[in-house]
Amino acid sequence: MSQACDLQPAFKNIGDHTFEEFIEMATLFHNYPAPGLLIGGYMVEEARKHMPEGTLYEAISETTWCLPDAIQMLTPCTIGNGWMNVLNLGRYAMSLYDKHTGEGVRVWLDIHKIPKDSEILVWLMKEKPKQEQDSEKLRREIGGYGADILSTTPITIPKPKLIKRSKGKVTPCSSCGEPYPSAHGALCRACQGESPYAGHTTLSMPSNIVFPVPEELKTVPANTALGKNAVHDMTSILPGTSKGAAFKRGDTFGAGDLCRLQQMGKNNVYVTDAEVGNDWVHEDDCANAFATAMCGTGVSTKGEPHEGKVTLIAELDG
Ligand SMILES: [Zn+2]
Structure with a gap:
């Protein structure tokens, strides 16, 4: 008795990897072979095909879901090395571009190319809860269509956006004491209120600051x-x-x-009668400290403080 044998669809390769190999790689890297990651594999390879041999490129993922991992698995671009920018535009799309010229290609999952009765459409449009989706059928379709459901278009990243990220000057935070890029402001971003931790207040005064006014200060x-x-x-x-x-x-x-x-x-x-020593802060130094805390993008100080006052000016119109 011979068993009926389903004709296996020919799964398309993802670069040098067979679809099955990529599923294993995805499982190792991402914990499970998410559909978005498998489609992402085809997207990355499609984008790479459009980049001339030997180009040093960087990547943009337009979604935070799955796709950044496909880029990290298949290209030298990672979040950590700064060659990938993950945007939360919510679109299932990515691009690669020459890091010097900004010329590159954008690849997106094209809804017009996805067959109407496909499980891919059910998954993409969330037409059914995840538990009710046919994950086997979905995976077969992904491997079967490969790059056929993707579209590409040339893109250019504007020159100012190609400027390399730089920490700039690093300084200890006057609140938590941890070093941070001083371009972030007078305090580190955590101490400015962006700390993700519950009850995380690190505000601590340097021990040499006496508050309130020292007793030895008298008015006569x-x-x-x-x-x-x-x-x-x-x-x-x-x-x-x-x-x-x-x-x-x-x-x-x-x-x-x-x-x-x-x-x-x-x-x-x-x-x-007390020694005016390090415990005392000159009002002009206070003014400077306040000014530094209040300045930010587009606001700077003008001139030296005097009589405890410092002038803040707008650097931009409007
Ligand atoms: Zn801090």
Whole structure:
């Protein structure tokens, strides 16, 4: 008695690999041979065919699902080496492009080429819950159609987008202390609120900062401040004439200054007998620290801070 034998469809190769080999590779890399990864194998090989021999290329995946793994399995482009950009455009498409010229090819799963009664369409359009899909039929169709359900078109990546990623300057985060690229802002992105961890607050003050104001800081009547030092800059405003620092931190109040202080409306001044050391932060340094925290793309400081103030300017119109 002879057994009826289904005519096996001829599965198309994925580059140098048979479909069966690629299923094994996919299982090793991805834990299971997901349909999207198998189709992805054909997509990557189709794209590679369009790249001239010897081209150094980079990749874009337009979906976060499965396809990035096909690119990592079959090309030198990985997320880690920065030669692949995974976008969450939600389209089942990818591209390869020359990393110097930006010229390349985009490959997509073309709904117009997928037969209407196919399991691939059921899978792609989620016409049935996953448990009800015929995964055997789906796999046979994927291997049978191969690249026949894909389309390609030339693409160009604009020159500014070809600029290599760079960390730039690295600096320790003033909150968590861990080094991060200073282009991210005054704090690392985790400390700016992007940490994925529950209750992850690393905010810690450097131990040399005393808060609140140290006890040894006293306010005394101006006429008793003779011989003491100013602990902060003091602004003198002559309406319509001038506005500037009449006293700088560290200036010693002399006999002639007492009258000047009173003219400035300063009947009391801050003084201290303590050493003005590292525990003290000059208001201009505070202004600078705030300015650094507040600046970002398109906003920068203008000039040096004075009297605890710093000017922020917009670098762009609009
Ligand atoms: Zn941090």
